[in-house]
Amino acid sequence: MTIIDGKALADKMAIALKAKVNQLKSAGVTPGLVVILVGENPASQVYVRNKERRATSAGFNSEVIRLAVDTSQADLLALIEQLNQDAKWHGILVQLPLPAHISEEKILLAIDPDKDVDGFHPTNMGRLWSGNPVMIPSTPAGIMVMLAEYGVDLVGKTALVIGRSNIVGKPMAQMLLDQHATVTIAHSRTKDLPALAKQADVLIVAIGRGNFVTADFVKPGAVVVDVGMNRDESGKLIGDVKFDEVAPIASLITPVPGGVGPMTITMLMEQTYEAAKRTLAD
Ligand code: GUN
Numbered sequence: 001m002t003i004i005d006g007k008a009l010a011d012k013m014a015i016a017l018k019a020k021v022n023q024l025k026s027a028g029v030t031p032g033l034v035v036i037l038v039g040e041n042p043a044s045q046v047y048v049r050n051k052e053r054r055a056t057s058a059g060f061n062s063e064v065i066r067l068a069v070d071t072s073q074a075d076l077l078a079l080i081e082q083l084n085q086d087a088k089w090h091g092i093l094v095q096l097p098l099p100a101h102i103s104e105e106k107i108l109l110a111i112d113p114d115k116d117v118d119g120f121h122p123t124n125m126g127r128l129w130s131g132n133p134v135m136i137p138s139t140p141a142g143i144m145v146m147l148a149e150y151g152v153d154l155v156g157k158t159a160l161v162i163g164r165s166n167i168v169g170k171p172m173a174q175m176l177l178d179q180h181a182t183v184t185i186a187h188s189r190t191k192d193l194p195a196l197a198k199q200a201d202v203l204i205v206a207i208g209r210g211n212f213v214t215a216d217f218v219k220p221g222a223v224v225v226d227v228g229m230n231r232d233e234s235g236k237l238i239g240d241v242k243f244d245e246v247a248p249i250a251s252l253i254t255p256v257p258g259g260v261g262p263m264t265i266t267m268l269m270e271q272t273y274e275a276a277k278r279t280l281a282d
Contacts, residue, residue: 010262031276039069091117142263163206
């Protein structure tokens with residue numbers, strides 16, 4: 001069994017990205033990422049700080065716009081429109097969740113699809129599903145890079161994705177399908193999940209329940225990817241997979257922390273860079 005080191009891969013990619021950014025700067029373009037945070041959700045504040053730090057260290061123009069929790073939807077839409085028009089920004093990210101009085105759907109629709117680094121705009125979801133991905137969600141994108149880095153050949157393999165969110169489960173399934181895996185999406189109402197999971201060569205777990213996947217879900221030699229970020233009773237960060245139990249059965253497995261997490265921000269940076277590079281070709 002090999003543990004997939006997402007942190008090491010993210011660090012390696014960060015070094016390579018800096019060099020690519022310097023080249024792009026010589027050609028006259030500095031990648032720009034702007035993040036909008038509405039309110040003071042503590043987890044969102046941590047995520048946003050990390051994104052800002054990584055963008056700055058990659059040599060990007062980086063700005064976080066922090067708005068009061070009672071900001072109106074109209075004001076947020078006006079801000080997005082202004083950022084859409086501003087050539088300094090190649091990536092615009094609105095941190096989720098938004099306060100209840102703001103429609104997430106309306107906000108995501110307002111972002112220019114070519115600046116939508118999250119890949120959450122319906123245009124980008126459609127581009128992915130029709131086989132022409134442009135901006136894609138960072139978490140599944142990072143998983144695909146990890147699988148490639150560790151030499152996982154997906155052609156003809158059975159893959160089970162547990163979780164059907166727009167952010168992870170659905171785009172993950174499409175990316176695996178694109179690499180010629182035979183893909184099933186399972187969710188909280190799937191019947192006899194352990195038996196289904198046990199048939200999978202590749203098991204991606206994004207269900208959001210700590211230690212949910214135990215040894216009896218896993219086929220010997222399977223590749224297991226854990227997207228979970230949960231806290232146990234003592235506040236410790238744990239995944240959706242019971243690592244100690246599953247690791248000895250798996251051929252490859254991602255840990256939590258240090259697996260999928262570090263790759264997510266990495267992919268956000270890569271996509272901002274790619275979006276900036278595309279403006280050169282315009
Ligand atoms: N909140 C939690 N994860 C994400 C993400 O990937 N993108 C955005 N915009 N908000 C999030």
